Amino acid sequence: xxxxxxxxxxxxxxxxxxxxxxxxxxxxxxxxxxxxxxxxxxxxxxxxxxxxxxxxxxxxxxxxxxxxxxxxxxxxxxxxxxxxxxxxxxx
Amino acid sequence: xxxxxxxxxxxxxxxxxxxxxxxxxxxxxxxxxxxxxxxxxxxxxxxxxxxxxxxxxxxxxxxxxxxxxxxxxxxxxxxxxxxxxxxxxxxxxxxxxxxxxxxxxxxxxxxxxxxxxxxxxxxxxxxxxxxxxxxxxxxxxxxxxxxxxxxxxxxxxxxxxxxxxxxxxxxxxxxxxxxxxxxxxxxxxxxxxxxxxxxxxxxxxxxxxxxxxxxxxxxxxxxxxxxxxxxxxxxxxxxxxxxxxxxxxxxxxxxxxxxxxxxxxxxxxxxxxxxxxxxxxxxxxxxxxxxxxxxxxxxxxxxxxxxxxxxxxxxxxxxxxxxxxxxxxxxxxxxxxxxxxxxxxxxxxxxxxxxxxxxxxxxxxxxxxxx
Numbered sequence: 200x201x202x203x204x205x206x207x208x209x210x211x212x213x214x215x216x217x218x219x220x221x222x223x224x225x226x227x228x229x230x231x232x233x234x235x236x237x238x239x240x241x242x243x244x245x246x247x248x249x250x251x252x253x254x255x256x257x258x259x260x261x262x263x264x265x266x267x268x269x270x271x272x273x274x275x276x277x278x279x280x281x282x283x284x285x286x287x288x289x290x
Numbered sequence: 291x292x293x294x295x296x297x298x299x300x301x302x303x304x305x306x307x308x309x310x311x312x313x314x315x316x317x318x319x320x321x322x323x324x325x326x327x328x329x330x331x332x333x334x335x336x337x338x339x340x341x342x343x344x345x346x347x348x349x350x351x352x353x354x355x356x357x358x359x360x361x362x363x364x365x366x367x368x369x370x371x372x373x374x375x376x377x378x379x380x381x382x383x384x385x386x387x388x389x390x391x392x393x394x395x396x397x398x399x400x401x402x403x404x405x406x407x408x409x410x411x412x413x414x415x416x417x418x419x420x421x422x423x424x425x426x427x428x429x430x431x432x433x434x435x436x437x438x439x440x441x442x443x444x445x446x447x448x449x450x451x452x453x454x455x456x457x458x459x460x461x462x463x464x465x466x467x468x469x470x471x472x473x474x475x476x477x478x479x480x481x482x483x484x485x486x487x488x489x490x491x492x493x494x495x496x497x498x499x500x501x502x503x504x505x506x507x508x509x510x511x512x513x514x515x516x517x518x519x520x521x522x523x524x525x526x527x528x529x530x531x532x533x534x535x536x537x538x539x540x541x542x543x544x545x546x547x548x549x550x551x552x553x554x555x556x557x558x559x560x561x562x563x564x565x566x567x568x569x570x571x572x573x574x575x576x577x578x579x580x581x582x583x584x585x586x587x588x589x590x591x592x593x594x595x596x597x598x599x600x601x602x603x604x605x606x607x608x609x610x611x612x613x614x615x616x617x618x619x620x621x622x623x624x625x626x627x628x629x630x631x632x633x634x635x636x637x638x639x640x641x642x643x644x645x646x647x648x649x650x651x652x653x654x655x656x657x658x659x660x661x
Binding site: 211224225227235279 | 447459576590591
């Protein structure tokens with residue numbers, strides 16, 4: 200097993216190789232990497248992998264990790280049953 | 291200011307812009323594509339991914355049918371897995387009026403050459419037993435399906451680049467310039483400053499932003515913003531393969547490759563370009579349990595939204611703008627752009643290179659809104 204086989208996003212089983220492929224194909228942000236590879240789209244919503252993705256991106260782009268913007272946060276942030284939102288269906 | 295030259299400038303890196311750039315580059319002309327953000331970052335990458343022919347405006351139906359013919363071999367053409375699947379499309383009826391509407395539409399579609407089936411309550415129960423009892427029938431099209439909207443749009447962009455197109459992302463078109471009534475250049479602004487691209491032909495495929503850039507040549511586009519709002523669920527055991535929608539409940543749903551289902555709004559016309567996910571949208575999308583009782587307590591994982599450009603008649607604006615040589619419009623897809631993207635890209639490449647598209651775009655001209 201080499202470095203690029205490492206799983207970066209465990210939820211969606213995205214390897215470092217996949218992340219590097221996305222960067223090579225123009226991904227220049229955590230969100231763009233997510234859109235192409237699904238890293239951060241799984242059950243944990245990037246809580247585990249986002250800092251790793253940021254560091255890989257920073258390394259490839261020659262940036263400091265602190266210069267990479269965080270990914271966007273999507274509601275409802277954690278799993279919530281649909282039935283919780285039922286009630287008044289009108290806005 | 292830096293200046294470059296290109297035969298064609300495409301404004302907008304959505305599926306229509308990227309498909310246009312791809313088919314144009316394949317014809318051997320030089321293409322620059324300008325995208326203010328990233329490829330597929332608005333409506334094209336943020337829709338339900340439906341590749342649907344049925345229940346279209348009859349003007350649009352021949353385009354949708356021709357587009358599905360392209361979709362069927364698009365993964366080979368673009369060399370990429372687009373998660374395209376012809377799992378069928380079910381349009382549900384919960385009222386007699388709706389059933390009558392679907393039945394009439396089905397007859398018109400069959401007359402146009404689209405294979406559809408109209409199901410009564412018994413057939414619906416048999417074909418889709420997972421649906422709630424409130425539905426009294428449906429219309430079904432077996433050749434409709436889904437694809438991954440982000441990857442399909444990106445794949446068109448990558449293929450366009452391989453074919454020789456020059457994609458400039460994070461670069462916003464700011465002005466179209468004319469010289470004696472014809473397009474002479476496009477000004478754009480990006481991280482590396484301003485650039486002027488000398489060209490004789492501009493395709494404005496900038497979605498909602500098309501109206502803004504069009505104003506620089508005095509062409510008003512009747513576009514209004516609507517947010518497409520979607521939520522996806524946790525991974526689930528396989529329950530259905532079709533794209534299912536109901537205007538009576540106001541939602542659609544589709545399975546995804548990753549194992550969950552997407553749920554989106556249908557027929558909700560909230561004219562806003564405001565970002566974010568309003569709580570009413572999550573409440574609305576929770577109606578999934580009314581459509582599919584087994585999903586009543588499904589866990590919502592993530593919601594997102596993108597901007598759509600709506601026209602007054604819900605059909606896109608396509609083809610040359612009257613009065614300005616070299617100015618071509620491809621916007622106002624009103625939520626139907628994802629399926630139509632490939633064929634519109636191909637037809638625009640024919641319009642620009644051959645002077646005439648192989649399917650007429652006359653019914654889609656901007657001038658239909660003139661009074």
